[in-house]
Amino acid sequence: MGLISAVSSLANPARFAAFATKALPWLAGLSAALLAVGLYMALFVAPADYQQGETVRIMFLHVPSAWLGMMAYVIMAVASIGVLVWRHPVADVSAKAAAPLGAAFTFLALATGSLWGKPMWGTWWVWDARLTSFLILFLMYLGLMALRSAMEEPSRAAKACAILTLVGSVNIPIIKFSVDWWNTLHQPASVIRAGKPTMDPSILTPLLICAIAFTVLFVTLHLAGMRTELVRRRLRTLRITTASAALAPEPAE
Amino acid sequence: MTGPHAAFILAAYAIGVTVIGGLIVWTIADWRAQSKALAALEARSPRRGPGR
Numbered sequence: 001m002g003l004i005s006a007v008s009s010l011a012n013p014a015r016f017a018a019f020a021t022k023a024l025p026w027l028a029g030l031s032a033a034l035l036a037v038g039l040y041m042a043l044f045v046a047p048a049d050y051q052q053g054e055t056v057r058i059m060f061l062h063v064p065s066a067w068l069g070m071m072a073y074v075i076m077a078v079a080s081i082g083v084l085v086w087r088h089p090v091a092d093v094s095a096k097a098a099a100p101l102g103a104a105f106t107f108l109a110l111a112t113g114s115l116w117g118k119p120m121w122g123t124w125w126v127w128d129a130r131l132t133s134f135l136i137l138f139l140m141y142l143g144l145m146a147l148r149s150a151m152e153e154p155s156r157a158a159k160a161c162a163i164l165t166l167v168g169s170v171n172i173p174i175i176k177f178s179v180d181w182w183n184t185l186h187q188p189a190s191v192i193r194a195g196k197p198t199m200d201p202s203i204l205t206p207l208l209i210c211a212i213a214f215t216v217l218f219v220t221l222h223l224a225g226m227r228t229e230l231v232r233r234r235l236r237t238l239r240i241t242t243a244s245a246a247l248a249p250e251p252a253e
Numbered sequence: 254m255t256g257p258h259a260a261f262i263l264a265a266y267a268i269g270v271t272v273i274g275g276l277i278v279w280t281i282a283d284w285r286a287q288s289k290a291l292a293a294l295e296a297r298s299p300r301r302g303p304g305r
Binding site (some may be wrong): 043048053054055058061062067093100101104105107108111112115116118119168181217221224225227229230234235238239242 | 256257258259261262263264266268269273274275276277279280281282284287288290291294295297298
């Protein structure tokens with residue numbers, strides 16, 4: 001009960017900004033520490049894979065980036081429900097702040113996947129279901145950011161982006177299950193799957209540490225982005241108020 | 254991390270550092286710019302009562 005009321009109290013933008021200001025230094029420190037440990041293990045502790053050789057080290061970047069590319073979209077979809085159903089004041093702020101982060105991590109997953117694919121598959125790119133649906137995810141992020149920047153009125157932009165986000169969310173299960181539904185060059189799930197992960201603990205442990213580090217970094221950047229967005233909206237409101245006051249006629253004496 | 258595929262691994266990490274570093278720098282720069290603009294506008298605006 002206490003936790004629920006604490007979380008719902010963050011719906012208030014001022015309280016949310018105060019919470020973010022307090023939490024951000026701790027989250028930033030935790031991100032830096034986890035990233036240092038994760039990257040050290042990825043580059044110096046994890047052994048070369050018996051099939052992939054040293055290129056397995058690309059996976060410690062690729063897999064967490066791909067997870068976050070999808071997680072950011074799920075956050076945006078949940079926030080979009082908050083925008084359309086409850087008209088939650090912080091929901092659109094969350095959706096807007098998550099979009100560039102999701103786009104960046106999706107781009108990173110595509111780029112690192114391509115750099116892994118060339119030596120392992122012999123090609124930079126194939127139009128298989130996993131790669132194509134992931135490229136569509138990247139294009140969705142770009143489209144959503146373009147749509148938002150094309151609309152001047154924030155409440156209209158919020159609604160339009162929320163609708164488009166929810167329409168695009170059909171792509172998330174397609175990405176996840178594409179390797180099961182279709183015959184793809186991309187390998188099937190090896191960590192999040194029914195039964196045990198198929199990976200050796202010497203590779204799985206650094207991968208999970210990198211995934212946790214990337215996730216904490218994402219949370220930090222998302223929180224920071226939301227706080228900045230709240231300031232941007234207050235700035236906009238103040239500018240409109242100031243401009244309206246300047247245009248208002250002087251009261252008669 | 255040597256071997257025939259070292260260039261691919263180094264390129265992947267270089268892109269990773271650039272993208273994530275870019276995100277961090279952009280996040281901090283955006284916060285500073287917006288906070289500075291808000292502080293400047295609030296300093297110019299007439300006072301409107303506490304907490305407003």
